[in-house]
Amino acid sequence: MNFKIPERKRKTIKRLYKIALVIIGLVIVIFNDTFGKLEGFVEFIALYFILVFITIAHWLFKQIKSLIRLKNEKAKTELMHLKSQVNPHFFFNMLNNLYGLVDKDSKKAQELILKLSDMMRYSIYDGEKDRVLLSEEIAYLENYIELHKMRYHKAIDIQFNIETNDTNYEIMPLLFIILLENAFKHGVENLRENAYVHITLTAHNSELTFEIENNFDETQDNPETGIGLKNLKRRLELVYPKKHTLTISKTDTIYNATLNIKGL
Template identity: 90%
Template sequence: MNFKIPERKRKTIKRFFNIALVLIGLLLVIFNDTLGKLEGFEEFIALYFLILFITIANWIFKQIKALIRLKNEKTKTELMHLKSQVNPHFFFNMLNNLYGLVDKDAKKAQELILKLSDMMRYSIYDGDKDTVLLSEEITYLENYIELHKMRYHKAIDIQFNIDTNNTDYEIMPLLFIILLENAFKHGVENLREHAYVHITLTAHNNEVTFEIENNFDEAQDSPDIGIGLKNLKRRLELVYPKKHTLTLSKTDTIYNATLNIKGL
C-alpha cells in the first residue's frame, strides 16, 4: 500500500522544518559559549551547516527551475500568439475572390477552394507545431503562389528556384510566407504591368537561405515596417537566437529580402 502525503501537509512540514532550522541557528549563536563545551558539539555544528547548505542550495535550484519554466511558458505563449497573426488577411481576401468567381468560372473556383483548403489545414494544424519539414514549407509556398496566379488578371513574372538535395530539414513553420506575402501585397497588387517576384530557396549543410526580390510602385511605397515583419523578427529572435540573419534592402523600385538560418 502506497502512502502519499497530501501536498498541503508536505508544505506545512517543510515550513516547520525551515523554521526549526532557523531557530537552531539562533540558539547556537545565543548559547555558543555554553553549548561549545558539550561533547560532540563540533560534529553537530558540521552537520547543521551541511543541512543548512543543502537546504539553501535546494531552494536556489527550485527558484532557478521555476524561472526557467516560467520563461519557457512565456516564450511558448508568445510564439502561439505570433503564429495566430499569420495569414488572416490573405484568407479573407481569397474568400472574397471566391465569392465573385463561383458564378463566373465554377471549375476554377473549385481548384482555388482545394488549394485554399490545403493552405488553411497546414496553417491551422502544422502551424502549431514546433517544427515541420522544409518540403512541407515549400509546398505551402507553392500553393500560395498558385492561388495568386488564379487571383490576378494580369501577367506576372513569378519564379521559384529551389537548390537543395535535402528537403528533410526541420524548420519552424510559417517563416517564409511573411516575406512572400509582402512581395505580393506591396509589389504585385500595386503594379498594373511588368510585376515580378523572384524567389530562391537554398538548403545545404544544415543551412537554409530564402531570397526574394520584387519590384513595386514607388508612389505606393510605405516606409513603415508592417506588423508581419515585426512578427517575423520576433519569432526568429525567440527560436533562432544568434543563428539567423534577416537582411532587407530596397532601391527606387526594387525590394530585396534575404533570410538565412544556420545550425538546423
C-alpha cells in the same frame, strides 16, 4: 516497488525541517557559552551551517527554475499568438475574389476553393506545431503562388528555385510566408505590368537560406511597414536566437529580403 510520499505529507516534512533549523540556530546562539566547550560542538556547528547552505541553495535553485519555466511558458504563449496573426487578410482577400468568381467562372472558383482549403488546413493544424518538414513548407508556398497566379489577370514573372538534396529538414512552420506575402502585397498588386517575384531557397549542411526579390511601385506604401515583418522578426528571436540573420535591402523599385538560419 516505488514509494511516493503524498504531497501534503511532503509539505509538512519541509515545514518541520525549516522550523528545526531555526530552533537549532537559536539554541546555538543562546547557549553557545554553555555547549561551546563540549566535544564535537564545533563539528556540529559546521554540519549545521552546511545544512543551512544546502537549504538556501536548494531554495534559490527552485526559484530560478520557476522563473525559467515562467519565461518559457510566456515565450510559447507569445509564439502561438504571433502564429495566429500570420496571414488572415490573405484569406479575406481570397474569399472576396471567390465571391466574384462563383458566377463568372465556377470551375476556376472550385480550383481556388480546393487550394485555399489546403492552405487553411496547413495554417490551422500544421501552423500550431513546433516544427514541420521543409517539404511541407515548400508545398505551402507553391500553393500560395498558384493561388495568386489564378487570382491576377496580368502577366507576372514568378520564379521559385529550390537548391537542396534534402527537404526533410525540420523548421518552424509559416516561416517564409510573410516575406512572400509582402512581395505580392507591396509589389505585384500595385504594378500594372512587368511585375516579378524571384525566390531562391537553398538548404545544405544544416543551413538554410531563403532569398526573395521583387519590384514595386515607389509611389505606393513602404514594403517595410506593417506588423508582418515585426511578427516574423519576433518569431525568429524566439525560435532561432543567435542562429539567424534577416537582411533587407531596398532601392527605388527593387526590394530584397534574405533569411539565413544555421544549425537546423
